[in-house]
Amino acid sequence: MDRIRIRGGRPLSGDIPIGGAKNAALPLMAAGLLTEDRLELSNVPALADIETMAALLSQHGIAVEADGRVLRLGGRITDTEAPYDIVRKMRASVLVLGPVLARVGEARVSLPGGCAIGTRPVDLHLKGLEQMGAEIRLDAGYINASVRGRLRGATIVFPFVSVGATENLLMAACLADGRTVLANAAREPEIADLALCLRAMGAQIEGIGTDRLTIEGVDRLHGARHAIVPDRIETGTYACAAAITGGSVRLLGARLEHLGAVARTLREAGVEITEEPAGLLVRRLNGLHGVDAMTEPYPGFPTDMQAQFMVLMSVAEGAAMITETIFENRFMHVPELNRMGARINVHGASAIVRGVPALSGAPVMATDLRASVSLVLAGLAARGETVVNRVYHLDRGYEAVERKLAACGADVERDPG
Ligand code: EPZ
Numbered sequence: 001m002d003r004i005r006i007r008g009g010r011p012l013s014g015d016i017p018i019g020g021a022k023n024a025a026l027p028l029m030a031a032g033l034l035t036e037d038r039l040e041l042s043n044v045p046a047l048a049d050i051e052t053m054a055a056l057l058s059q060h061g062i063a064v065e066a067d068g069r070v071l072r073l074g075g076r077i078t079d080t081e082a083p084y085d086i087v088r089k090m091r092a093s094v095l096v097l098g099p100v101l102a103r104v105g106e107a108r109v110s111l112p113g114g115c116a117i118g119t120r121p122v123d124l125h126l127k128g129l130e131q132m133g134a135e136i137r138l139d140a141g142y143i144n145a146s147v148r149g150r151l152r153g154a155t156i157v158f159p160f161v162s163v164g165a166t167e168n169l170l171m172a173a174c175l176a177d178g179r180t181v182l183a184n185a186a187r188e189p190e191i192a193d194l195a196l197c198l199r200a201m202g203a204q205i206e207g208i209g210t211d212r213l214t215i216e217g218v219d220r221l222h223g224a225r226h227a228i229v230p231d232r233i234e235t236g237t238y239a240c241a242a243a244i245t246g247g248s249v250r251l252l253g254a255r256l257e258h259l260g261a262v263a264r265t266l267r268e269a270g271v272e273i274t275e276e277p278a279g280l281l282v283r284r285l286n287g288l289h290g291v292d293a294m295t296e297p298y299p300g301f302p303t304d305m306q307a308q309f310m311v312l313m314s315v316a317e318g319a320a321m322i323t324e325t326i327f328e329n330r331f332m333h334v335p336e337l338n339r340m341g342a343r344i345n346v347h348g349a350s351a352i353v354r355g356v357p358a359l360s361g362a363p364v365m366a367t368d369l370r371a372s373v374s375l376v377l378a379g380l381a382a383r384g385e386t387v388v389n390r391v392y393h394l395d396r397g398y399e400a401v402e403r404k405l406a407a408c409g410a411d412v413e414r415d416p417g
Pocket of ligand 1: 023
């Protein structure tokens with residue numbers, strides 16, 4: 001089982017290329033189910049989750065051709081089942097439900113189980129599809145969805161913001177009969193990226209980038225070419241790596257406008273972020289100080305940056321209160337960080353972080369994607385050696401993390417274990 005070995009204490013200096021956003025690439029690949037024509041996606045990140053989604057699309061009968069960072073998808077849907085052994089590896093598989101149902105009138109998708117960070121139900125996805133005329137039956141751990149004729153447009157008001165439910169229903173609505181309104185829709189940049197691609201495929205979508213999406217269904221969608229938006233979470237992660245090591249790193253291809261609350265919070269903590277033609281220059285010139293953060297749907301502080309920011313705060317002057325409002329169990333990095341000498345106390349949905357002068361290296365265990373990268377960040381700053389085990393979590397969402405860090409002077413290597 002792969003692990004990553006880090007010897008900390010070296011300021012990062014150099015360039016880090018930012019890849020295409022994982023959380024845009026996955027729904028965009030599912031959009032390939034909406035047309036028989038060819039959908040060409042570029043700036044595709046090389047990640048385990050992308051391979052899993054490609055395997056799932058192939059299972060549905062879609063031809064998937066990979067050419068470097070370009071994916072070409074196309075073909076007829078010949079199988080409407082998304083089997084448990086694929087869905088259990090990646091919850092985002094549930095994003096094929098809306099497109100398959102909209103294209104062929106039926107779909108059998110394994111219920112995605114919970115995961116380390118929470119139970120992660122999909123009730124909003126299912127309720128929305130029922131409002132569009134689908135019949136949903138759960139049995140033997142599978143979602144059996146069917147609709148006589150076409151899905152019908154509907155006005156769907158989400159009781160709370162859900163990225164996945166917004167994406168599933170947005171894709172289904174493109175081929176429904178009539179108008180669909182998605183109110184209280186998620187506004188993450190990855191959703192705007194999906195909507196722009198759908199529009200290029202012939203979908204009629206208004207309100208892109210807002211919390212109210214209006215879709216006029218069309219009979220069919222055609223092929224398109226789309227470049228995937230840069231990954232704002234990868235950007236924020238490496239910004240924290242530059243900050244925690246007291247270095248200076250240029251994040252190539254990164255876009256400040258998608259960093260919103262993360263940039264504001266990092267700047268408040270003492271991190272300098274400057275826009276340059278090639279991307280963002282991130283430096284930490286003086287000390288870090290404790291700043292509170294609360295995770296919220298976009299444009300608030302993203303839950304996918306909570307663990308990384310907590311590591312930064314663990315070596316800041318003063319204290320920081322970090323509150324997780326999106327997932328019920330997303331503090332599993334805390335015990336591991338405390339083993340490295342951090343002083344973090346969790347009280348329900350909040351963690352109080354009291355800064356310490358330095359962390360000390362230790363063998364630690366990764367549990368989920370963002371928790372695992374936060375342990376790598378801790379290792380970069382810690383005295384001595386840190387070994388992060390179970391890095392398969394990391395490989396799901398971060399491309400060549402040890403190569404990118406080593407290129408900026410970090411003493412890090414992957415140990416096949
Ligand atoms: C997406 O997950 C992302 N994954 C997650 O990133 C991200 O943390 C999350 O959005 C929030 O931003 C992808 O895009 C592939 P939600 P998703 O539906 O769509 C509850 C990462 O690290 N909920 O916005 O599953 C849910 O349990 C991953 O890259 C329901 O109760 O998130 C959660 O508490 C982790 N019922 C909250 O809503 C539903 O039907 C937000 O979930 C749907 C969601």
